[in-house]
Amino acid sequence: NAGVTQTPKFQVLKTGQSMTLQCAQDMNHNSMYWYRQDPGMGLRLIYYSASEGTTDKGEVPNGYNVSRLNKREFSLRLESAAPSQTSVYFCASSFGGDNSGNTIYFGEGSWLTVV
Amino acid sequence: KNQVEQSPQSLIILEGKNCTLQCNYTVSPFSNLRWYKQDTGRGPVSLTIMTFSENTKSNGRYTATLDADTKQSSLHITASQLSDSASYICVVSGVKAAGNKLTFGGGTRVLVKP
Numbered sequence: 001n002a003g004v005t006q007t008p009k010f011q012v013l014k015t016g017q018s019m020t021l022q023c024a025q026d027m028n029h030n031s032m033y034w035y036r037q038d039p040g041m042g043l044r045l046i047y048y049s050a051s052e053g054t055t056d057k058g059e060v061p062n063g064y065n066v067s068r069l070n071k072r073e074f075s076l077r078l079e080s081a082a083p084s085q086t087s088v089y090f091c092a093s094s095f096g097g098d099n100s101g102n103t104i105y106f107g108e109g110s111w112l113t114v115v
Numbered sequence: 116k117n118q119v120e121q122s123p124q125s126l127i128i129l130e131g132k133n134c135t136l137q138c139n140y141t142v143s144p145f146s147n148l149r150w151y152k153q154d155t156g157r158g159p160v161s162l163t164i165m166t167f168s169e170n171t172k173s174n175g176r177y178t179a180t181l182d183a184d185t186k187q188s189s190l191h192i193t194a195s196q197l198s199d200s201a202s203y204i205c206v207v208s209g210v211k212a213a214g215n216k217l218t219f220g221g222g223t224r225v226l227v228k229p
Contacts, residue, residue, distance in 0.1 A: 004158075042119065042204070042219030043159075090158055101147050101166060104217075106158035 002026050006091045006107035013081040013114045021076040021110050023091030031094045032074035033058075033104070034066060036087040043090065049074055050097060081114045088112070117142040119207050119220035127226045128195050136223045138188040138205030149206040150179050150190050153222070159204055162190070195227045 006023045013019055025032065030051045035043040035058075045058030049068040063085060065077045074093075078085060091107040119140045128134045140148070147166050151159035163172045163179040165188075171180050176193045192199055205220040 040221060042221050044219070045217070092158075101164055103161045103164065104149075106160070108158045109156070 004091055004093055004105050004107040006089075006110055008110060009108070010111045011113070013078070013112065015081060015083060015114060017081050018077065018079050019081065019112075020078075021089055021091070021112075022073070023075060023107060024073045025091075025093040025105070026072065027093060027095075027105065028071070029093040029095050029105075030071070031097055032068065033092040033094075034064075034074070034076045035090045035092065036060065037090060037109075038087050046076065046089075078112075081112075083114045086112060086114045117207070117209060117218045119205055119218045121203075121205050121220040121223050123223060124221070125224040125226070127228060130195060130197060130227055130229050132195055134192050134195060134225065136190045136192075136203050136205075136225070138190070138220055140186050140188070140205070140207045140218070140220075142207040142209045142218055143186075144210040145183060145186070146208040146210045148179075148181055148188050148208075149217075150177070150188075151204040151206060153202045153204060155201070162203075192225070195225075197227050197229065200225060200227045 004025045033048045034046040037043045044060050047066040049055045052071045067075045089110045094102045094104040096102040122137045149164045150162040153159040165181045167183045178191045181188045202222040202224045204222045207218050
């Protein structure tokens with residue numbers, strides 16, 4: 001009963017370092033998403049993938065890249081981490097798009113601190 | 116700009132009591148509205164999804180209402196339990212969202228005290 005699994009759970013990076021957040025879902029969903037959540041703000045979409053092989057920018061894509069490796073996996077890469085990227089990152093997935101009425105399932109989050 | 120405003124930002128209630136959380140949105144045209152529960156340190160979990168044609172939906176002790184004319188929704192928690200302590204997030208999707216983009220409210224943090 002895994003659902004959406006993301007790793008790592010916690011990470012501390014130095015400014016300028018790179019890292020990749022991994023996400024996998026086992027529900028055969030078509031759409032996958034990466035969000036960030038900052039204190040006092042709603043979740044904001046970084047990138048999404050409507051289907052395998054496609055990716056599109058969300059609201060706050062600068063400083064990030066993504067790869068939809070296959071239908072199950074959607075990774076988020078920080079090429080040169082900045083303190084402004086300190087946040088909690090959530091991967092999510094759904095069968096259809098977000099205006100389809102399908103439930104969106106979230107992972108447990110990845111806490112990233114950039115010093 | 117599409118916005119989702121939630122009130123109050125936080126509230127404290129005694130175990131066993133009821134409470135109501137509010138959500139006002141400006142997203143138009145409207146597709147659906149969702150309520151999520153987010154426990155501290157966890158990911159959001161879906162409670163309800165409503166389309167414009169639905170004006171109430173229940174999930175156990177949680178009842179969501181929607182007035183698409185006034186662009187308002189509420190989430191009512193009945194007979195609160197300690198496990199209801201969490202943030203509750205209102206999320207709205209437009210019919211022709213730019214990309215696949217939901218608009219998230221900032222959440223209402225609920226603390227249930229014994």
